[in-house]
Amino acid sequence: MIKIQSITKSFGERVILNEISGSFEKGKPNLIIGASGTGKSVLLKCIVGLARPDYGQVFYDGRDFYGSDSEERVEIRREMGMLFQGGALFDSKNVEQNVMFPLDVLTKMPLNEKLDRVNFCLQRVGLENVNTKMPSEISGGMKKRVGIARAIVNTPNYLFCDEPNSGLDPQTSILIDELIQDLSEDLDITTIVVTHDMNSVMGIGEKIMFLYKGHKLWEGTNKDITHSGVKELDDFVFANKVMNSLRSK
Structure with a gap:
């Protein structure tokens, strides 16, 4: 399990993440969703150590990542696997x-x-x-x-995927989603997926965190998302449905 507490990050005077807390469970895909520019990728970078938060803590199975010495952080990093947005192959x-x-x-x-x-x-x-x-x-x-x-x-004990379906057709996206879900379950690892793809959300979103303008507004499952009662999330879901409908024509 990965747990984050009060993660806060600013660039200059602009607050990108405002006291984000939550947990990401083992053996299932954990999704971070939200519109572009809402802080999803920055949060992921803070979790894996590519960007240091101004404030807050990240725990890997109880180990305080930023409170550890450099040697222990290296050991935690050895337990990570990362799928970058573009694949990032050599x-x-x-x-x-x-x-x-x-x-x-x-x-x-x-x-x-x-x-x-x-x-x-x-x-x-x-x-x-x-x-x-x-x-x-x-x-x-x-x-x-x-x-x-x-x-x-x-x-790895922890798998991180940044927009894994970016640039893929719908059928291939489903295959990638199913693969990520199967690996999470079969390998019993903690997987975090950053995405704005509602097909992924509804397909594999067993645990979802919704960000809006740097704030966490909702947390739940894909079974609960359509009756969240959060206007910003409802707008996000509706906008994605419209875009998916236009792409299919």
Whole structure:
């Protein structure tokens, strides 16, 4: 479990996050949703340590991330897997080399064990016999799956996904959502997904945090979201339904 308390972050005089608190549960997808510019990605960066909050705490299974010394923070970071918005694959490396990269950097595992682990992870995300292909030779959806394989290759306890369906068609987005949900359950890890895609929300939103202008306005499940009683959330849901309807025409 990941728990955050009173996370506050400003850039200059602009308050991006205003005392955000909540918890993210193990074994299920935890979604952070909201319109663009509402602080979702900044919150994720504060959670993983890419941006330090001005105030507040982040706990990884009871370990105070920002209250720890540098050595313990490094150990916590070793337990993280990250899927970036664009996939962030190395163009100069093939699929196998991309997935193996965290093992090269973080472990002293023998090459044959690395290859076994890479092949297992590629098989787990539904990609076989693509080891030698370059990122330019595979589709956008395949790149995201390679990114997921790389994120789980080091057997993380925590998986973070920033807009995993960005730029994907609806059918591929569903496949990515289902893969993230399956991995969260099968590996029993704490997964946090930043998204503004209502299809993802309704499909895998077992735990949802809604941000609006840097404030947490609502927390619940996809079963409760349509009768939240929060106007800003209702407007967000309606706007997304309209956009999805226009895209399908």
